Amino acid sequence: MPTILIVDDEEDIRELIAINLLREEKYSLLEAINGLEALHLAKTKRPDLIILDLMLPEMDGLTVHKNLRDDPRTVNIPVIMLTARGRLEEKIHGLEMGADDYLAKPFSPKELMLRVRNLLRRTNPNQGGSLIESGPFSLDKNALKLHLEGEEIELTATEFKLLLSLIESPGITQERGDLLKKVWGYSDMIQTRTLDTHIKRLREKLGANGNSIETVRGVGYRFLEGASH
């Protein structure tokens, strides 16, 4: 699931993009308002694609873009630029600086989505951190497999999503409601034993490392990095 960073001052636009992308349920989003925040996010979270509005409050969009290109960590993340009007010089300037695509407002949300999709298709397939490591665990997003102490453990789609949710925030307790929402899309406050059952199945598959998943009574579960006692 590719992650997309949206850098835009206007709430309308961010919302528009978010709604249209998330409807496909194949993308996750980050959002940023000013340039510095965007740079920080891009470097720490490594999005697969950046949508960058050139009109930003604190920092000019082109400057943000230049900073992205100057940093080896972000240099080859593709960028789609948005601008107020199709001012040709700006457009050319943007493309010259290495923007991968350029849209003038107002744009059709559908067109943006298609351009996002096309760009990711060309750009994504072979790379992208498909490996997530934490302690002795190594999750392979592509194969839905878990590598643990040399063993290769197969997980089902649900188990994988659940473990991923836990492992993404090690040490943090995730409330039952949040997990249900993240993994199952359940609206909050539902009464079900489904979560417990899947936790149990996960623990079974983790074998001796099953205690990495800790129960926080009355709240939820959390993943411990250095477990196995």
Place this chain on the structure above:
Amino acid sequence: MPTILIVDDEEDIRELIAINLLREEKYSLLEAINGLEALHLAKTKRPDLIILDLMLPEMDGLTVHKNLRDDPRTVNIPVIMLTARGRLEEKIHGLEMGADDYLAKPFSPKELMLRVRNLLRRTNPNQGGSLIESGPFSLDKNALKLHLEGEEIELTATEFKLLLSLIESPGITQERGDLLKKVWGYSDMIQTRTLDTHIKRLREKLGANGNSIETVRGVGYRFLEGASH
């Protein structure tokens, strides 16, 4: 030096593009006026990029594009579409069909050039030969044939495209929806057994190596490089 195929009825445009591209001395060009000629050129000379005007005399540009996408030899050559006006539906239709970029006339020659450059930059590394090798497999894009352990296996066009899609990203799971879109052009989320059937036929033809195509339940399929256990 990447080769670019220009398909356009209007001499002005061809000239405009040619002048601008050749000035950089980094490109070689092919030209075509009508659709059939374009298809022929695309298949025999394998350009790295195609610039396709939708207004063609004998054959509609979208038809040309569809033909390009249907043929495994040309399916992943990137396409930039040109059209008379920024008619939104046409634009969306084009992008949906897998055009990598879309420009409305009149366009700035400089913008086109930059988009060409960006597209080639993203796209080129993988391409080149008509032979794709992976493990004991060797796919010949021109002959639509598969060589495997000395044997020569004939594949139909659909089978070839499917295998190609899988083999292009070894180890990466391709979702059912993506495969349906890539190989069949189906819009997403369609319920059909077509994909399964063709996977089965492929596995049959691969014989003992059939297990190179692995099912990832609930997600899709993926191609394994070192299989055959």
Place this chain on the structure above:
DNA sequence: TCTCGCGGTGACGTAATTGTCACGACAGCA
């Protein structure tokens, strides 16, 4: 027109996956 190969569809069987239930264990509390 006939034949043949290809490609797609729907029916069906099977296996994997998932959610629910019942019940027991246990912590927290008074």
Place this chain on the structure above:
DNA sequence: TGCTGTCGTGACAATTACGTCACCGCGAGA
């Protein structure tokens, strides 16, 4: 110590996803 609410667990049933097959339509070529 007994009560209460929460969680772990195993069994079970429902659902979903996939593999396989038979069959049909279509277009190319004879």
